[in-house]
Amino acid sequence: MTYQTINPATGNLVKSFETISDSALEQALGLAHSCYETDWRLRTIADRADVVRNAAAKLRENAEEFAQLVTLEMGKLIEQARGEVALSANILDYYAARADEYLKRQEIPEASGAYVETRPIGVILAVEPWNFPYYQLARVAGPQLMVGNTVIVKHASNVPQCAAAFASLFDSDDAPKGIYTNIYATAEQVGRLIDDQRVRGVTVTGSERAGAAVAERAGRNLKKSVMELGGSDPLIILEDAPVEPTLENAIWGRMNNTGQSCVASKRVIVVGRERGGLFLDGLVARMGALRAGDPSNAETTLGPVSSESAMHGLLSQIDLARKHGAQVAVGGGRVDRPGFFVEATVLTHIEKTNPIYVQELFGPVISFYVVESEAEAIELANATPFGLGGSVFTADLERGQRVADKIESGMAFVNHPTWTRPELPFGGVKNSGYGRELSELGFGEFVNKKLIAVSPVGSPPPGVSEAG
Numbered sequence: 001m002t003y004q005t006i007n008p009a010t011g012n013l014v015k016s017f018e019t020i021s022d023s024a025l026e027q028a029l030g031l032a033h034s035c036y037e038t039d040w041r042l043r044t045i046a047d048r049a050d051v052v053r054n055a056a057a058k059l060r061e062n063a064e065e066f067a068q069l070v071t072l073e074m075g076k077l078i079e080q081a082r083g084e085v086a087l088s089a090n091i092l093d094y095y096a097a098r099a100d101e102y103l104k105r106q107e108i109p110e111a112s113g114a115y116v117e118t119r120p121i122g123v124i125l126a127v128e129p130w131n132f133p134y135y136q137l138a139r140v141a142g143p144q145l146m147v148g149n150t151v152i153v154k155h156a157s158n159v160p161q162c163a164a165a166f167a168s169l170f171d172s173d174d175a176p177k178g179i180y181t182n183i184y185a186t187a188e189q190v191g192r193l194i195d196d197q198r199v200r201g202v203t204v205t206g207s208e209r210a211g212a213a214v215a216e217r218a219g220r221n222l223k224k225s226v227m228e229l230g231g232s233d234p235l236i237i238l239e240d241a242p243v244e245p246t247l248e249n250a251i252w253g254r255m256n257n258t259g260q261s262c263v264a265s266k267r268v269i270v271v272g273r274e275r276g277g278l279f280l281d282g283l284v285a286r287m288g289a290l291r292a293g294d295p296s297n298a299e300t301t302l303g304p305v306s307s308e309s310a311m312h313g314l315l316s317q318i319d320l321a322r323k324h325g326a327q328v329a330v331g332g333g334r335v336d337r338p339g340f341f342v343e344a345t346v347l348t349h350i351e352k353t354n355p356i357y358v359q360e361l362f363g364p365v366i367s368f369y370v371v372e373s374e375a376e377a378i379e380l381a382n383a384t385p386f387g388l389g390g391s392v393f394t395a396d397l398e399r400g401q402r403v404a405d406k407i408e409s410g411m412a413f414v415n416h417p418t419w420t421r422p423e424l425p426f427g428g429v430k431n432s433g434y435g436r437e438l439s440e441l442g443f444g445e446f447v448n449k450k451l452i453a454v455s456p457v458g459s460p461p462p463g464v465s466e467a468g
């Protein structure tokens with residue numbers, strides 16, 4: 001039994017779920033495929049939009065129940081869980097509203113009679129993580145369902161109730177069975193799904209380890225994949241950035257979701273020694289003031305991390321950092337209470353030789369650096385294998401944009417930590433993966449951009465010069 005709700009704020013096992021049997025998995029895939037072939041891809045955009053909009057409406061109507069489930073299963077602070085529910089509904093609505101425009105025929109003016117249609121390709125398999133249990137699903141369901149694909153989702157094993165709750169949004173009279181299927185599957189079953197000809201693409205959000213395993217299998221089967229993997233985003237503070245708002249943004253950027261966000265501002269890099277001290281004091285004071293408690297209580301400011309293994313993993317990374325010379329400016333240990341709480345921590349004196357210099361720390365830990373120049377800040381920002389997001393804080397917006405452009409990442413923000421909205425493309429470069437979700441780009445990952453070229457009846461065959 002691997003799919004379990006364990007409340008990370010208490011450590012108590014709440015509920016366990018059976019892994020899907022092979023025969024039920026075959027049935028689910030058969031249904032998703034026949035739904036695609038005989039129904040969903042043939043529906044009008046307006047019909048599909050009704051189904052997706054209804055799902056968004058249901059999510060809003062039951063927002064509190066959905067938010068409480070997130071907090072129960074992965075420990076997100078309740079206000080942030082409510083925010084995630086609202087964002088997820090907005091993503092579904094965004095795609096329902098934009099599909100018409102994104103699916104428009106594209107004429108090719110230079111080639112008379114030729115045009116490109118955007119067509120669905122079939123069943124898409126999504127492997128998703130626990131850290132934003134609905135947002136991650138909305139990023140897939142919104143565009144894939146609107147383009148006419150059907151979706152099978154293997155969610156993380158520690159958020160089974162969130163997974164089922166999201167799937168229930170598509171349990172309605174207007175939605176054909178098979179457009180969206182949640183499965184409690186093993187990695188081995190995921191592998192077999194990728195091998196199956198009825199699955200036409202696979203998307204993963206998660207660690208490099210999971211991404212590499214799935215991408216390898218997809219590659220062997222010549223299937224398109226999208227990889228949204230880890231990150232260690234830099235947050236660069238230039239000499240002219242105002243202190244208070246920048247500190248507020250750095251804390252928000254790092255501590256949203258208790259630091260368990262792929263685009264969290266994991267590394268704070270201050271340009272200038274003197275201001276370095278000022279920013280370190282500010283971060284230490286703010287991190288030290290966070291109070292651990294029940295994440296369903298609105299007064300709590302430090303939630304648990306998602307699981308016992310996540311807690312132990314993070315504590316070992318802090319120990320490793322220390323052993324290699326890092327200093328702990330605040331925090332550094334487990335919070336003395338039941339559940340999986342790690343103190344809000346700031347690490348300094350992290351040298352290039354320290355293993356955590358290039359690692360992702362997935363929790364409430366800031367890696368703090370001071371450098372002498374903008375060039376050094378950029379070099380440090382780009383010194384990890386990751387390239388997801390990044391941000392730069394400055395009063396000079398032109399300089400900010402120049403620096404943002406030099407950060408090797410899929411996203412870079414000026415005067416705001418990396419963040420997400422339905423309209424903004426999301427994804428990375430280097431080991432952070434490939435492909436994009438959200439925006440029009442997210443709509444185009446699993447489609448057939450199909451050329452149709454029409455010549456007048458009786459046209460002669462193309463000449464060698466024309467064809468060549």
Ligand code: NAP
Pocket residue numbers: 127128129130131154155156157158186187188190191205206207208209210211213214227228229230231261262263360362388427428432
């Ligand atoms: P993880 O272990 O890779 O889990 C993510 C998903 O992959 C889960 O559903 C997991 O299933 C599944 N999985 C793991 N190994 C697999 C395999 N060999 N074959 C098939 N499925 C497999 O990730 P995590 O550590 O829980 O999540 C945090 C990571 O995700 C961080 O690195 C974070 O930065 C990244 N992330 C990236 C983005 C982005 O958009 N770029 C967004 C959020 C998170 P089980 O739960 O059953 O193991």
